[in-house]
Amino acid sequence: MFWITLVIGLAGTAVTLALAGRRVMFLYAIARSGQPDPERVLQVKRDKKGDVEGQVTEVLGQRKLLKWSVAGAAHAAVMWAFFLLATVYLEAAVALLFGLDKHIPGLQTWAPIGFVQDTIALACALGLAVFTAIRIKNSPKRIGRKSRFKGSHLSGAWITLFMIFNVIWTMFFFRGLERASGNLDYGKGAYFSYAVGHLFDGLSHDTLEVLESVGLLAHIAVALIFLVFVVHSKHLHIFLAPLNVMFKRRPDGLGAVQPMMSDGKPLDFEEADPDEDVFGRGKIEDFTWKGFLDMATCTECGRCQSQCPAWNTGKPLSPKMVILELRDHALAKAPYFTASEEQREKFTDEQKAAMQVDRALVADDGVIHPDVLWSCTNCGACVEQCPVDIEHIDHILDMRRFQVMIESSFPSEAGVMLKNLENKGNPWGMSETKRLDWISELDFEVEVVDDKLSEDTEYLFWVGCAGALEDRAKKTTKAVAELLHIAGVKFAVLGPMEACTGDPARRLGMEFVFQMLVQQNVETLNDAGAKKIVATCPHCFNTLANEYPQLGGTYEVVHHTQLLAHLVEEGRLTPVAPIEENITYHDPCFLGRHNKVYKQPRDIMATVPGVKTKEMHRHKDRGFCCGAGGARMWMEERIGKRINTERVDEALATDPDTVSTACPFCLVMLGDAINEKKNEGAAKETLEVVDVSQLLIRSIKGEGTAPAKEPVAAE
Numbered sequence: 053m054f055w056i057t058l059v060i061g062l063a064g065t066a067v068t069l070a071l072a073g074r075r076v077m078f079l080y081a082i083a084r085s086g087q088p089d090p091e092r093v094l095q096v097k098r099d100k101k102g103d104v105e106g107q108v109t110e111v112l113g114q115r116k117l118l119k120w121s122v123a124g125a126a127h128a129a130v131m132w133a134f135f136l137l138a139t140v141y142l143e144a145a146v147a148l149l150f151g152l153d154k155h156i157p158g159l160q161t162w163a164p165i166g167f168v169q170d171t172i173a174l175a176c177a178l179g180l181a182v183f184t185a186i187r188i189k190n191s192p193k194r195i196g197r198k199s200r201f202k203g204s205h206l207s208g209a210w211i212t213l214f215m216i217f218n219v220i221w222t223m224f225f226f227r228g229l230e231r232a233s234g235n236l237d238y239g240k241g242a243y244f245s246y247a248v249g250h251l252f253d254g255l256s257h258d259t260l261e262v263l264e265s266v267g268l269l270a271h272i273a274v275a276l277i278f279l280v281f282v283v284h285s286k287h288l289h290i291f292l293a294p295l296n297v298m299f300k301r302r303p304d305g306l307g308a309v310q311p312m313m314s315d316g317k318p319l320d321f322e323e324a325d326p327d328e329d330v331f332g333r334g335k336i337e338d339f340t341w342k343g344f345l346d347m348a349t350c351t352e353c354g355r356c357q358s359q360c361p362a363w364n365t366g367k368p369l370s371p372k373m374v375i376l377e378l379r380d381h382a383l384a385k386a387p388y389f390t391a392s393e394e395q396r397e398k399f400t401d402e403q404k405a406a407m408q409v410d411r412a413l414v415a416d417d418g419v420i421h422p423d424v425l426w427s428c429t430n431c432g433a434c435v436e437q438c439p440v441d442i443e444h445i446d447h448i449l450d451m452r453r454f455q456v457m458i459e460s461s462f463p464s465e466a467g468v469m470l471k472n473l474e475n476k477g478n479p480w481g482m483s484e485t486k487r488l489d490w491i492s493e494l495d496f497e498v499e500v501v502d503d504k505l506s507e508d509t510e511y512l513f514w515v516g517c518a519g520a521l522e523d524r525a526k527k528t529t530k531a532v533a534e535l536l537h538i539a540g541v542k543f544a545v546l547g548p549m550e551a552c553t554g555d556p557a558r559r560l561g562m563e564f565v566f567q568m569l570v571q572q573n574v575e576t577l578n579d580a581g582a583k584k585i586v587a588t589c590p591h592c593f594n595t596l597a598n599e600y601p602q603l604g605g606t607y608e609v610v611h612h613t614q615l616l617a618h619l620v621e622e623g624r625l626t627p628v629a630p631i632e633e634n635i636t637y638h639d640p641c642f643l644g645r646h647n648k649v650y651k652q653p654r655d656i657m658a659t660v661p662g663v664k665t666k667e668m669h670r671h672k673d674r675g676f677c678c679g680a681g682g683a684r685m686w687m688e689e690r691i692g693k694r695i696n697t698e699r700v701d702e703a704l705a706t707d708p709d710t711v712s713t714a715c716p717f718c719l720v721m722l723g724d725a726i727n728e729k730k731n732e733g734a735a736k737e738t739l740e741v742v743d744v745s746q747l748l749i750r751s752i753k754g755e756g757t758a759p760a761k762e763p764v765a766a767e
C-alpha cells in the first residue's frame with residue numbers, strides 16, 4: 053500500500069506542479085514586460101520599518117479587512133488557517149514519503165500543536181459558512197447593482213470556497229483515520245480529529261490502512277488541484293497580496309499624484325518626445341510592472357466598488373471593474389506583447405483578434421469606456437478600502453494623461469477650464485486683479501506681497517482660486533483672515549501673483565499645464581521667501597504639501613482647520629456665543645482620506661458652545677464625495693443621480709440646521725444641492741452649508757443663535 057500511495061502521490065504532485073509552474077512563468081513574463089518603476093524598489097530598500105509594518109498590520113493583522121468586522125473576522129480565520137494548516141501538509145508529506153506511521157520527531161507528539169491545528173481548521177470552516185451567507189445575502193441576482201460582488205467572477209469565488217471546504221474535511225477525515233489506526237500522536241490535543249476518529253472504531257487494521265491512504269491522497273490532491281486553480285484565478289492574491297503591500301506607495305496611494313515617468317525617471321517636458329516617451333497609458337503594455345501586479349492581486353471583493361460615489365449614483369465606473377477589465381485584457385494580449393518581434397510576425401489575423409491586439413485601451417468599444425474614465429472624482433475611497441492596496445487613481449490618471457495629451461480626447465467643458473488656466477491662471481478665466489476684491493470687504497489691512505514677505509510675517513495665506521473668486525468660498529476666506537487677525541497671526545497673501553496650483557489640470561490628465569503652473573508658483577513663492585503656508589482649499593493644500601516637492605517647491609503647509617484648531621487650543625481664539633444648532637460635518641475627500649485630517653474640523657466645532665453634531669452614516673475614511681474632485685467640478689454630470697444630491701440626501705437624514713464642511717468645492721456642490729432640495733420643499737428654508745471657520749467666527753464675534761452666557765465671575 054505504501055508504494056502505491058507514494059507513486060500516485062508523487063505523480064500527481066509532478067503533474068500539478070508542472071501545470072502551476074507553467075502558469076507562474078506566464079504571469080512572470082507579463083510582469084517583466086511592464087515599464088520600469090525603480091522608485092518602488094528603492095523605497096522598499098529605504099524603508100525597512102515600513103516594509104515590516106505593512107506585512108504585520110495589513111497582511112498578518114488584516115487591518116483593512118477587519119474594518120468590515122464580520123467579513124474581516126471570517127477572512128482572518130481563513131487566512132490564518134492557510135498559514136497554520138501548512139503544518140498539516142508538512143505532516144502529510146512525511147506520511148506520504150516515509151509511511152503512515154512516520155512523524156516529524158519531537159513535533160508531532162506535542163498536544164498544543166494538534167489543538168491549534170484543529171481549532172484553526174474549525175474556525176476556517178466557520179469562516180466559510182460566514183462567507184457563504186454573505187455571498188447569498190449580497191448576491192447580485194438578489195440586490196443587483198447594490199451588491200459589491202456585481203461584476204466579480206462569481207463562479208470562481210464559489211469554487212474557491214468549495215476547495216477550502218475540501219481542504220478542511222479531508223484533513224479531519226485523514227486525521228480521524230490516523231487516530232483510529234493509532235497514528236495520531238497528538239492524543240486528545242487534536243480534540244476534533246480525535247472525536248472524528250471514533251466514527252471509524254471497529255474497522256479492521258487492513259481497512260483502516262487503505263482508508264488512511266485514501267484520506268492522505270485526497271487531502272494532498274485537494275491542495276494540488278487548489279494550487280493549479282489558485283494560479284489561474286483571483287485567488288492568486290494569496291501569494292501576491294504581501295508583494296503588493298510591500299511595493300505600494302508609502303504611506304499609501306492617496307495624497308500626491310505620481311509624476312509622469314520616462315525610463316524610470318520623472319519626465320521633463322522640455323526634453324520630452326511624444327514619439328519616444330510614454331505619455332500616460334495608451335495601451336496595456338504601457339503599464340508598469342506594479343500596474344500588472346495590481347491587476348493580478350485584485351481579490352474581486354468589491355469593497356472599492358461599494359464605496360465609489362460614481363458607482364453608487366448609477367454611473368458606469370466601478371474601480372473594481374476597471375482593474376478587472378485591464379487584467380482580462382492584459383491576460384488576453386500577453387501572448388502577443390511578451391513575444392519576440394519574430395514570433396509576432398507569425399501570428400495569424402485570427403490569433404491577433406483573439407489576443408485583442410488592436411483593441412483600444414480607452415474607446416467606446418475599448419477596454420475602458422470614456423464614460424468610465426471621466427466619471428472618477430479621485431475621491432480615494434477605492435484606494436482607502438482596498439485590502440490589498442491597489443492604486444486605482446494612479447491607473448485612472450495615467451489613462452487620462454494619454455487621452456488628454458496625446459489623443460486630445462476629453463469632455464469639452466473641461467477644455468474651457470484648461471484654456472482659462474493657461475491664459476488667466478484660474479479655472480474661471482477671471483482677471484487676476486479680482487483676486488484682491490475680498491480684501492476690500494474687510495475692516496483691517498492685509499499684507500499683499502509685491503516682492504518679499506515682511507520679516508515678521510508667519511504665514512503665507514494661499515487663498516486659492518475659489519477662495520478669491522467664488523462668492524460662497526470668499527466667505528470662508530474672509531472668516532479665516534479675520535480669525536488669524538484676531539489671534540494675532542501675521543499673514544500675507546500673494547493677490548494677483550497667485551495662480552491656480554494646477555490641481556484641476558493634473559487631475560484631468562494635463563500634466564503639461566500642471567507643470568507650467570507649478571513652475572510659475574514655485575518661482576513666486578521662493579522669491580517671496582515663503583516657508584509656511586496656510587490654505588483653505590484642501591485641493592490647494594494637498595497639491596502644495598504633497599505634489600509641489602516633486603517639482604522643487606518644499607514648504608510647511610497646513611490646512612486652515614489645522615491652524616485654527618491649534619489657535620483655539622492655545623487659547624488665542626475663544627468661541628463664546630452659543631450656536632444652538634444641529635450640525636452635520638461633511639469630510640472633504642482631499643482633506644480627510646487624502647491627508648487624514650478628520651479630527652481638527654470636529655475639534656473646532658466641539659469648542660463652539662451649543663453646537664450639537666451628528667455624523668452622517670458615511671463619514672471620516674468612509675466619507676462620501678461631493679462630486680467635485682478629479683476635475684469633475686468642470687465637467688457636466690449627465691449620467692445617473694448627481695453625487696452632490698446623494699450626499700445632501702444623507703445629510704438631510706440627520707435633520708440638520710446647518711451642514712458644515714472645510715472645502716470651497718464642497719461648499720459650492722453641497723450648496724447647489726441644498727438649494728435644489730429647498731426648491732423641491734425637501735429641505736428647510738433656513739438650512740445652509742458653511743465652512744467650520746464661519747461657525748467659529750460667528751461664535752467668537754458673538755453672532756451665535758442664542759445669547760452668550762454671562763461669564764462666571766472668578767471667586
Ligand code: SF4
Nearest residue numbers: 360428429431432434
Ligand atoms: S477615486 Fe473615488 S470616484 Fe474614482 S474610482 Fe475611486 S472611489 Fe470611484
Ligand code: SF4
Nearest residue numbers: 350351353354356438
Ligand atoms: S481593487 Fe481592491 S477593493 Fe477592489 S475588488 Fe479588487 S481587491 Fe477588492
